[in-house]
Amino acid sequence: MDSVDDDARLRRFRLRRxxxxxxxVAFLERMQSALVEGPPSGPPRLTANDIRRAHPSATDAExxxxxxxxxxxxxxxxxxxxxxxxxxxxxxxxVASRIDxxxxxxxxxxxxxxxxxxxLDVGHLxxxxxxxxGDDGHLVLVDRELLQFLFxxxxxxxxxxxxxPTAPAGMLGFATKRADVRAHLxxxxxxxxxxxxxxxxxxxxxxxxxxxxxRVAPGAQRFSxxxxxxxxxxxxxxxxxxxxxxxxxxxxxxxxxxxxxEGVADTVGLQLTIDxxxxxxxxxxxxxxGAELVLFATETAxxxxxxxxxxxxxxxxxxxxLHQHAAFEARRTMLExxxxxxxxxxxxxxxxxxxxxxxxxxxxxxxxxxVAELWHETEPLLRLAHDQGARPAAVWES
Numbered sequence: 001m002d003s004v005d006d007d008a009r010l011r012r013f014r015l016r017r018x019x020x021x022x023x024x025v026a027f028l029e030r031m032q033s034a035l036v037e038g039p040p041s042g043p044p045r046l047t048a049n050d051i052r053r054a055h056p057s058a059t060d061a062e063x064x065x066x067x068x069x070x071x072x073x074x075x076x077x078x079x080x081x082x083x084x085x086x087x088x089x090x091x092x093x094x095v096a097s098r099i100d101x102x103x104x105x106x107x108x109x110x111x112x113x114x115x116x117x118x119x120l121d122v123g124h125l126x127x128x129x130x131x132x133x134g135d136d137g138h139l140v141l142v143d144r145e146l147l148q149f150l151f152x153x154x155x156x157x158x159x160x161x162x163x164x165p166t167a168p169a170g171m172l173g174f175a176t177k178r179a180d181v182r183a184h185l186x187x188x189x190x191x192x193x194x195x196x197x198x199x200x201x202x203x204x205x206x207x208x209x210x211x212x213x214x215r216v217a218p219g220a221q222r223f224s225x226x227x228x229x230x231x232x233x234x235x236x237x238x239x240x241x242x243x244x245x246x247x248x249x250x251x252x253x254x255x256x257x258x259x260x261x262e263g264v265a266d267t268v269g270l271q272l273t274i275d276x277x278x279x280x281x282x283x284x285x286x287x288x289x290g291a292e293l294v295l296f297a298t299e300t301a302x303x304x305x306x307x308x309x310x311x312x313x314x315x316x317x318x319x320x321x322l323h324q325h326a327a328f329e330a331r332r333t334m335l336e337x338x339x340x341x342x343x344x345x346x347x348x349x350x351x352x353x354x355x356x357x358x359x360x361x362x363x364x365x366x367x368x369x370x371v372a373e374l375w376h377e378t379e380p381l382l383r384l385a386h387d388q389g390a391r392p393a394a395v396w397e398s
Contacts, residue, residue: 024132025081028118028139032083035121050090084119088144092117095232099240102275108244115140115243117236123206123395125298125324129239129248138248140239146298149208150231151224152198153297155216158224159191160184160370174223177362178369185373192377199378200385203304206395226282227367230290231297234273241268259327263334266291270338284346285363288339292332292367299328300375305392307382332368339364 051063058066100114115129115138127142162175162184175181185191194214201211216224242248245268247261270291277287302321303313310316317325343360347353382390 023134024116024137024139027133028116029081029083031141032081032118032120050094081118085144088119088147091232092119092142092147092236095229095236098276098279099233099237099272102237102272102279103240103244105275106272113137115240117142119144121145121206123393123398125301127235127239129242131248138243140236140243142236145202145206145208147232147235149198149202149301150235150293150297151228152194152202152208152211153300154224154228154231154293155214155220156191156195156198156374157227157293157367157370158220159188159194159216160374161220161223161366163219174219176366176369178373181366181370181373185377192374195374196378196381199300199304200382200390202301203308203392203396204390206393226286227290227293229280230273230277230282230287231293232290233276234269234287234291235294237272237276238265238269240272241265244268259330262327262331266331266334267338270335274342284339284342288335288364289367291335295328295332295335296367296371299325300371303375304382305396307379308386308390308392311383311386313379336364 048063048067051058051066096114096117103114116132117140120141121144122141124141124143124146126146127140129138129140131137132139160181162180175184194211197211198208202208215221242261242265245261245264247265270287273291274284274287277283277290302317302325306316306321307313308316314322314325340357344350344353347356
């Protein structure tokens with residue numbers, strides 16, 4: 001397929017974005033209504049500015065067509081149900097549209113419709129994919145508060161990264177060695193305070209949005225926004241991969257989801273995320289940090305839940321949580337292997353790459369090192385909170 005045809009196809013694909021079967025929408029709405037207290041919100045809409053931010057190359061005619069399509073009775077560019085919140089829906093929809101385009105570029109867009117993405121408040125530490133009743137396609141369920149937790153987690157991580165020398169072309173520079181991070185945290189405890197607030201709020205109330213809102217300096221804001229974009233993309237792309245690879249049967253995923261399937265979904269999901277992030281001008285480091293942020297954030301929440309249950313960050317886990325916990329390290333090891341392969345292929349010189357790997361590896365592991373430092377400072381405070389009677393929210397016990 002030549003580039004002109006490809007571009008035209010992608011534009012058409014974007015403009016007809018998701019028109020799910022009404023039975024599928026009704027199924028999602030029933031699930032949401034059973035979990036939401038109070039009346040549903042009105043349907044939010046994307047604006048022309050939202051569309052241009054997501055797709056800077058869109059023409060005025062394409063923006064107008066997209067807005068018109070959104071107003072149509074069957075359009076799912078607007079929220080599929082009455083229970084979608086304005087800001088979260090926009091964010092998820094725009095991430096999903098970029099993944100749709102990456103799927104088409106990868107030659108995987110034929111023969112099946114994109115999954116319908118639905119937002120729930122259910123206390124899940126990951127997104128989940130299921131097949132719709134009546135063969136109406138697939139549904140990806142994302143917990144709103146998980147998205148907010150990833151956002152706050154990314155901000156706290158960004159606060160822990162000290163500024164480094166200004167990079168070429170005016171780009172922001174960051175000092176990413178663990179010793180620099182440790183010294184920075186000794187001088188400024190805001191990252192630890194914000195990390196603790198995000199984790200404690202999420203674990204004790206089930207709502208990361210209960211944490212105190214705050215602004216960060218432009219450098220930290222830039223770092224966190226890119227990493228969180230990569231994290232949200234990887235979270236959804238992983239679920240898309242389960243659909244593309246036909247991993248999902250009738251009903252929801254099993255709690256003891258096969259690690260083989262997770263490895264395949266991570267491989268495909270990472271490839272889609274790399275494509276999306278490169279198209280928005282970000283390198284492989286940020287993609288890897290975002291993917292790791294998803295794993296470290298959910299693992300941190302799991303350890304905090306265990307700690308507030310029992311006083312120990314592992315012994316308080318249930319069997320299904322222990323399985324999740326064991327999977328995190330395997331998935332991180334696999335991600336590093338996949339990214340190393342991508343970097344080696346891009347270099348084209350295996351011997352030269354091997355000589356550079358030690359330095360490259362230090363940069364790749366910045367997320368691991370920062371989270372380790374933040375958890376080291378936070379764990380004693382959570383243990384003290386447990387001793388004083390703090391316990392996980394009921395949503396984590398269901």
